[in-house]
Amino acid sequence: MAALNGAVENGQPDKKVPPLPRPLRSLEVKYTKIFINNEWHESTSGKKFPTYNPSTLEKICDIEEGDKPDVDNAVEAARAAFQRGSPWRQMDAPSRGRLLHKLADLLERDRVILATLETMDTGKPFLQAYFIDLEGCIKTLRYYAGWADKIQGRTIPVDENFVCFTRHEPMGVCGAITPWNFPLLMLVWKMAPALCCGNTLVIKPAEQTPLTSLYVGSLIKEVGFPPGVVNIVPGYGPTAGAAISTHDSIDKIAFTGSTKVGKLIKEAASKSNLKRVTLELGGKNPCIVCADADLDLAVECAHQGVFFNQGQCCTAASRVFVEEQIYPEFVKRSVEFAKKRLVGDPFDARTEQGPQIDQKQFDKILELIESGKKEGAKLECGGLAIEDRGLFIKPTVFSEVTDNMRIAREEIFGPVQPIMKFKSIEEVIRRANSTEYGLTAAVFTKNLDIALTLASALQSGTVWINCYNALYAQAPFGGFKMSGNGREL
Amino acid sequence: ASPIPAPNPRPDIAYNKIFINNEWHDAVSKKTFPSINPATGEVICQVAEGAKADVDKAVKAAKAAFQLGSPWRRMDASQRGKLLNRLADLIERDRAYLAALETLDNGKPYAISYLVDLDMVVKCLRYFAGWSDKFHGKTIPLDGDFFCYTRLEPVGVCGQIIPWNFPLLMQAWKLGPALATGNVVVMKVAEQTPLSALYVASLIKEAGFPPGVVNIIPGYGPTAGAAIASHMDIDKVAFTGSTEVGHLIQKAAAESNLKRVTLELGGKSPNIIMSDADMDWAVDQAHFALFFNQGQCCCAGSRTYVQEDIYNEFVERSVEKAKARVVGNPFDFKTEQGPQVDEKQFKKILGYISTGQREGAKLLCGGNPAADRGYFIQPTVFGDVQDSMTIAREEVSAP
Numbered sequence: 001m002a003a004l005n006g007a008v009e010n011g012q013p014d015k016k017v018p019p020l021p022r023p024l025r026s027l028e029v030k031y032t033k034i035f036i037n038n039e040w041h042e043s044t045s046g047k048k049f050p051t052y053n054p055s056t057l058e059k060i061c062d063i064e065e066g067d068k069p070d071v072d073n074a075v076e077a078a079r080a081a082f083q084r085g086s087p088w089r090q091m092d093a094p095s096r097g098r099l100l101h102k103l104a105d106l107l108e109r110d111r112v113i114l115a116t117l118e119t120m121d122t123g124k125p126f127l128q129a130y131f132i133d134l135e136g137c138i139k140t141l142r143y144y145a146g147w148a149d150k151i152q153g154r155t156i157p158v159d160e161n162f163v164c165f166t167r168h169e170p171m172g173v174c175g176a177i178t179p180w181n182f183p184l185l186m187l188v189w190k191m192a193p194a195l196c197c198g199n200t201l202v203i204k205p206a207e208q209t210p211l212t213s214l215y216v217g218s219l220i221k222e223v224g225f226p227p228g229v230v231n232i233v234p235g236y237g238p239t240a241g242a243a244i245s246t247h248d249s250i251d252k253i254a255f256t257g258s259t260k261v262g263k264l265i266k267e268a269a270s271k272s273n274l275k276r277v278t279l280e281l282g283g284k285n286p287c288i289v290c291a292d293a294d295l296d297l298a299v300e301c302a303h304q305g306v307f308f309n310q311g312q313c314c315t316a317a318s319r320v321f322v323e324e325q326i327y328p329e330f331v332k333r334s335v336e337f338a339k340k341r342l343v344g345d346p347f348d349a350r351t352e353q354g355p356q357i358d359q360k361q362f363d364k365i366l367e368l369i370e371s372g373k374k375e376g377a378k379l380e381c382g383g384l385a386i387e388d389r390g391l392f393i394k395p396t397v398f399s400e401v402t403d404n405m406r407i408a409r410e411e412i413f414g415p416v417q418p419i420m421k422f423k424s425i426e427e428v429i430r431r432a433n434s435t436e437y438g439l440t441a442a443v444f445t446k447n448l449d450i451a452l453t454l455a456s457a458l459q460s461g462t463v464w465i466n467c468y469n470a471l472y473a474q475a476p477f478g479g480f481k482m483s484g485n486g487r488e489l
Numbered sequence: 490a491s492p493i494p495a496p497n498p499r500p501d502i503a504y505n506k507i508f509i510n511n512e513w514h515d516a517v518s519k520k521t522f523p524s525i526n527p528a529t530g531e532v533i534c535q536v537a538e539g540a541k542a543d544v545d546k547a548v549k550a551a552k553a554a555f556q557l558g559s560p561w562r563r564m565d566a567s568q569r570g571k572l573l574n575r576l577a578d579l580i581e582r583d584r585a586y587l588a589a590l591e592t593l594d595n596g597k598p599y600a601i602s603y604l605v606d607l608d609m610v611v612k613c614l615r616y617f618a619g620w621s622d623k624f625h626g627k628t629i630p631l632d633g634d635f636f637c638y639t640r641l642e643p644v645g646v647c648g649q650i651i652p653w654n655f656p657l658l659m660q661a662w663k664l665g666p667a668l669a670t671g672n673v674v675v676m677k678v679a680e681q682t683p684l685s686a687l688y689v690a691s692l693i694k695e696a697g698f699p700p701g702v703v704n705i706i707p708g709y710g711p712t713a714g715a716a717i718a719s720h721m722d723i724d725k726v727a728f729t730g731s732t733e734v735g736h737l738i739q740k741a742a743a744e745s746n747l748k749r750v751t752l753e754l755g756g757k758s759p760n761i762i763m764s765d766a767d768m769d770w771a772v773d774q775a776h777f778a779l780f781f782n783q784g785q786c787c788c789a790g791s792r793t794y795v796q797e798d799i800y801n802e803f804v805e806r807s808v809e810k811a812k813a814r815v816v817g818n819p820f821d822f823k824t825e826q827g828p829q830v831d832e833k834q835f836k837k838i839l840g841y842i843s844t845g846q847r848e849g850a851k852l853l854c855g856g857n858p859a860a861d862r863g864y865f866i867q868p869t870v871f872g873d874v875q876d877s878m879t880i881a882r883e884e885v886s887a888p
Contacts, residue, residue: 139632159612263743270739274732274752281747424614436746456640457557472631476639481724482747 004316008422018254023126023347033064034234035217037077038227041457044069049236051210053125054355055346057390063210065235071202071243074231078173078200079249081228088200093390099223100195106140106219107134114212118184121209123354123391124309125346136471137188140489143473144192151197152156170198171276171365172251175244177237177265178213179257180206181312181356186256187213189488191230202250203232204241208357226259237261241395245269252276256314258411259437259482266485280314280413281479283439286432287317287468288422288454291325293444295464299330301468303337303417307395308469309355311365311414314483315440315462315469317414320419321428323456331424334417335380338395341415343386355391356414362391365414372398372407377418403431411437425450429457438480461487496589496599496818505683506537507707508690510550511700513817515540518705522709524683527596527828528863536683539706541609541716544675547704548722550644551673554701561673570621573668575657575696577614580607580689587685589820594682594865596827598736598819610650610661617665623814644749645669645724648717649740650710651686652730653679654785654886659729660686666701667727674703675723677714681831683707711733718742725749729787731884753787755884760790764798766873772806780814780868783829784888792881804872811868816859826888828864835864838887845871845880855888 041064048062066074081088115130121188124133153166170195176190183205194201205213210478213232220230233240241261245253245268252275254267259281269275287305289298305317322330347353356362362385369383382396393415401408401418408418422428441460445451455463461478464470471477478487497763505524506513514537554561580587589601597606626639649666651659656679667674679687690705706713710724714734718726718741728738732754742748760778760854763773778790795803819827829835835858842856855869868888 001874259747263747266743266747267740270736270743274735274739274754278749456642467635470631470633470635470637472633472637474629474631485747485749 007298019308020127020349021112021115021130023119024112025347027059027113027116027120029117029211031211031214031218032061032075033214034066034070035214035230035232036074036228037071037231038221038225040217041070041073043050043067043354044073047120049207049234051121051208052358053075053120054357054391055328060120060211062236063214066204066235068243070233071240071247074202074233074249075173075249077231078202081226082172082200086226087153088198088229091198091226093149093198096196096198097145099225100141100145100148100192102223103219104138104145107138107141107216110215110219111138114184114215115214117211118209119346119354121211122180122183122357123346123477125351125354127349128309133182133185136185140185140188140473142190144196147211148196151317151440154191172199173249174199174201175247175250175253175275176201176203177241177244177253177257178203178205180208181309182313184212186218187216188209189256190254193488195225195229199252201231202244203230204244205232205234207234207236241265242268245275246272247275248273250275252278254278254488256280258282262482262484278478278488279484280477280488281439281482281484282437283316283479283483284409284411284435284437285315285316285440285442285460286428286458287320287442288329288432288444289320289322289326290445290447290450291323292446293326295326295329295333296447297466298444299333299337301442301444301466303334303341306417306459307338307341307353307415307470310353310393311412311416312357312361313469315471316411317442317468318416318418319432320406320417321422321432322419324421324423327360327419331380331397331419334419335397338381338397338417341395343392343394353392353395353415355389356393357391359391361413362393364382365393365412365416368412368414369396369416372401372405372416372418375405375407376402377405377407379405382415392426403434409435425453429454433457433459436482439478439483440464493600493603493822494585496585496592496603496820498589498593499789500586500589500593502590502684504687504691505534505707506687506809507539507547507702508687508703508705509541510704511694511698514543514546516540516708517546517800522680522707524594524681525831526593526858526863527830528865529834530862530864533593533684536687536707539677539708543706543708543721544677544713547675547706548646548720550696550701550704551675552722554699555643555645555673559699561702564671564699564710566622566624566671569669570618570862571673572696572698573614573618573665574697576689576692577611577618579692580614581611581698582690583688584611587657587688591682591685591687592827593820594684595653595656595830598824598827600822600824601782606655606658608798610657613658613661617669620666621669641670645672646722647672647674648720648723648726648748649674649676650714650717650726650728650730651676651678653681654782656682657685657689657728657744660689662729663727668698668702672725673701675717676703676705676814677705677717678705679709680709708753714738715741719745720748721746727751729753731755731763756787756789757792757884758788758790758812759792759794762793762795762799762803764796766799768799768802768806772803772810775803776807776810776814780811780826780888783826783866785886786835789886791885804853804870808870811839811870813852814868816865816867826865827839827869828860829866829887830864832864834886835866838866838885841880841883841885841887845874845878849878850874850878850879
């Protein structure tokens with residue numbers, strides 16, 4: 001990540017660098033069942049599904065496969081926990097905040113276990129899981145713990161003789177469907193705000209990556225959240241996920257995933273009980289590098305921006321627009337970076353890039369790479385899988401990319417960097433905005449006028465100026481157009 | 490307070506076409522549909538019937554008006570507020586005419602159109618005019634060495650579909666916030682009541698809003714409304730109407746471009762009368778809660794729960810009040826209740842009344858049409874209603 005802060009923590013310089021954390025080899029997976037009412041249940045159908053380690057292609061273990069009856073049970077528990085007069089409803093706001101702080105404490109206590117599980121299940125490098133994913137989780141929980149007793153309504157001077165006030169109340173039972181690219185972090189982004197406001201939850205984690213979410217179920221119980229407040233049902237989208245989005249007793253659904261599924265979720269909500277819907281979907285995010293930019297900074301940020309997390313980020317900088325004067329130098333330096341990127345065993349401390357999440361994604365990325373070659377982009381490096389290594393793909397850079405190519409239009413979600421040329425600011429604004437997505441954008445320039453103009457003109461929920469992936473709990477996040485509805489954080 | 494000006498019960502209809510880019514257009518199909526006076530059942534005039542092709546034209550105009558660098562995008566926020574205030578001034582100038590037009594098309598008593606609907610329209614527009622330069626973003630103390638700020642920006646092309654029960658007011662509720670924040674609008678007005686909103690379009694042009702900022706299309710739901718809900722170039726749809734249609738709108742939004750959706754739908758609002766309430770005030774308020782606007786309010790107090798010790802007296806007094814309610818020509822100042830908005834509603838309501846009787850509710854007064862022409866219904870009170878009965882569960886939208 002390009003958040004280059006130096007070794008300064010809360011204004012005090014670090015005296016010494018602590019040793020790097022080490023993953024737990026032979027970690028036993030303890031939690032594989034459905035979590036309802038603070039208890040572990042087998043699936044109603046008796047079915048289980050496997051979860052795999054994408055680095056080794058071996059099965060880690062079997063997980064109970066939740067489907068509609070399990071979702072129904074979870075909703076019943078969540079609804080009961082939300083009844084007027086229940087322990088959760090009776091709990092005062094600061095106490096909810098205390099519970100969130102305690103949950104953050106337990107995540108800190110079990111940080112190595114959770115980072116190990118996350119790497120086993122997703123293939124992301126262990127040190128990234130530890131320092132980035134877990135850091136984000138802990139900070140987000142603490143941020144929302146602080147908000148719990150600050151959810152204020154208003155008194156309003158209406159016409160005539162009335163006392164008018166608003167009161168913000170929890171919505172009720174919230175369905176949450178989380179993705180496989182940042183399983184734990186996306187779980188916390190859904191849980192923390194919902195619990196902070198006093199809602200109850202029914203969560204379906206991605207079938208590719210259920211392990212860390214289920215582990216958190218055990219921590220929820222340990223912290224002391226009343227039974228039924230958080231329920232976790234692992235399973236598949238078309239079954240468990242659809243059961244949530246069509247459920248008549250769920251008041252809201254929050255989904256992070258592909259735009260294609262986002263549409264199905266919103267449609268299901270509309271056909272059932274008009275539950276509120278928030279969606280965090282895909283992106284084809286422009287990264288605009290002007291000729292006056294700090295070139296080293298821009299190259300490194302653009303590189304990390306697209307290659308971070310094996311390219312599997314909704315915020316991936318997957319259209320790099322470079323002003324023509326500096327185009328050849330930018331491409332040359334980007335290729336150097338890409339060739340140096342260390343791909344390998346995610347448990348190795350030196351590894352920067354692990355495997356893709358599964359065969360389906362792997363095939364899709366290679367197909368898009370082939371389309372780049374066929375449609376006439378120039379392959380600068382990479383462009384194929386690492387032989388005999390399962391789901392690993394070489395960091396790939398394409399130059400001479402034009403806007404109509406598939407690699408310039410479709411979300412790749414892999415380690416592929418398409419670099420395009422531009423002449424003028426007006427032109428790059430038009431081209432950057434010519435997409436149905438609108439999640440994030442980045443601009444590299446030293447010129448204040450250009451920076452502020454682009455910040456307003458780009459149709460993106462977030463615009464990063466001279467930085468990338470600066471994502472923190474304090475700032476809202478969400479997309480324009482088909483990148484989503486609503487905001488998180 | 491100054492007396493209400495006498496109405497002209499036969500106001501001239503100057504505007505009955507489609508309003509795009511501050512100009513008046515026939516429908517692309519050249520079709521028209523009639524707008525009916527519900528007090529008499531007669532046709533007031535023909536109105537251009539907008540459909541998908543007209544929506545496409547309107548969206549194109551709205552998009553052009555929203556381009557970066559356009560007059561509307563370049564306009565100061567405070568200037569947007571001035572335009573909204575100017576629109577409010579023009580509506581005040583033409584208040585009597587608009588109130589008469591509203592009564593002619595919708596059937597609500599003129600005195601109420603003038604004193605209530607028009608009053609609230611003007612106030613709503615002025616309220617949002619005041620907000621236009623107060624939409625603050627935030628600066629946020631992020632971790633690390635970053636400067637972080639949020640900036641609230643207009644959503645873009647807003648599709649707005651409004652109902653027939655408060656035509657002018659629902660138009661103001663949609664236009665006020667959307668224009669104050671700098672959006673552009675494609676609005677479909679209800680086919681039962683298009684006339685007053687189209688007149689306001691002429692005032693929008695007169696006030697000085699740039700062309701394409703507001704576009705208004707009279708037409709039907711399944712054609713023009715659906716075209717809006719599923720349009721790929723509309724960024725948000727705001728709908729007020731029935732829950733049944735609300736489902737369809739959200740579904741269309743999901744299937745097209747995931748446009749943002751806000752819905753204001755039906756209700757079956759409980760009105761709870763405790764035995765320690767001031768009886769006169771409670772009877773009065775409960776009566777008003779249900780019967781206002783011919784019962785055609787999403788917030789109608791359509792389930793009155795009365796604590797049992799006072800039940801009999803409350804019911805008796807409510808029936809007296811209902812029997813005394815004056816139903817008649819809405820242009821007459823003595824009238825309290827006009828006709829229902831159209832034949833479809835009229836028949837539906839009579840159906841509910843008969844269902845109520847069939848299911849065992851006690852018909853205490855009313856229950857029949859109140860006149861030989863037009864869509865008038867007698868103020869009706871049912872006693873001994875059980876929660877399971879249809880009239881206690883479904884939205885009747887009736888007196």
